[in-house]
Amino acid sequence: MKHLIIAVIIASLSGYCFAATTYYVVTNNPDSHDPYTNWGIAGTNIIDVVNAALTNGSGNTVLVSNGTYVLTNEITITNTMTLQGVHGREYTFLNGNYPNTTNRCISAIINNPIIDGFTISNAWATNSLVLWFINSLTYF
Numbered sequence: 001m002k003h004l005i006i007a008v009i010i011a012s013l014s015g016y017c018f019a020a021t022t023y024y025v026v027t028n029n030p031d032s033h034d035p036y037t038n039w040g041i042a043g044t045n046i047i048d049v050v051n052a053a054l055t056n057g058s059g060n061t062v063l064v065s066n067g068t069y070v071l072t073n074e075i076t077i078t079n080t081m082t083l084q085g086v087h088g089r090e091y092t093f094l095n096g097n098y099p100n101t102t103n104r105c106i107s108a109i110i111n112n113p114i115i116d117g118f119t120i121s122n123a124w125a126t127n128s129l130v131l132w133f134i135n136s137l138t139y140f
Contacts, residue, residue: 085117
C-alpha cells in the first residue's frame with residue numbers, strides 16, 4: 001500500500017514538471033518583454049516569441065493576436081508546438097514580405113506541428129514540399 005501511495009503522488013506531481021507553457025504575441029505592446037507568458041507582457045515579434053517557446057521545451061503554445069505580422073526571417077519550428085492565430089485566419093496575417101525579403105513564412109523541422117488560424121501571403125516557396133505544407137494548414 002505504501003508503494004501505491006508513493007506512485008500516485010509521483011504520477012500526480014509529474015504533470016507539474018512537464019506542463020506546457022503558453023506564450024503570447026500582439027502587434028503593439030510597450031510593456032513587451034521575455035518571457036511573453038501573458039497578454040500584459042506579450043511579445044511583438046512573432047519570431048522572438050516562437051524562439052522563446054522552443055527554447056523552453058516541447059509542447060508549448062504560442063497564441064497570436066489579431067493583426068498583420070510582416071516577417072524579416074522565416075519562423076523555424078524545431079520542437080513539437082502549437083502556433084495559433086487566436087481568432088482565426090480572417091484576423092491574423094503572416095506576410096512574408098516578398099520580394100523585399102525572400103524567405104518562407106514558416107519552416108518546420110519536425111513532423112506535424114500544429115499551425116492554425118493564419119492567412120499567409122507574400123511568401124517565397126522553394127519547392128513543392130513547401131507549397132504542400134502551406135496548402136495543408138488547417139484553420140479553426
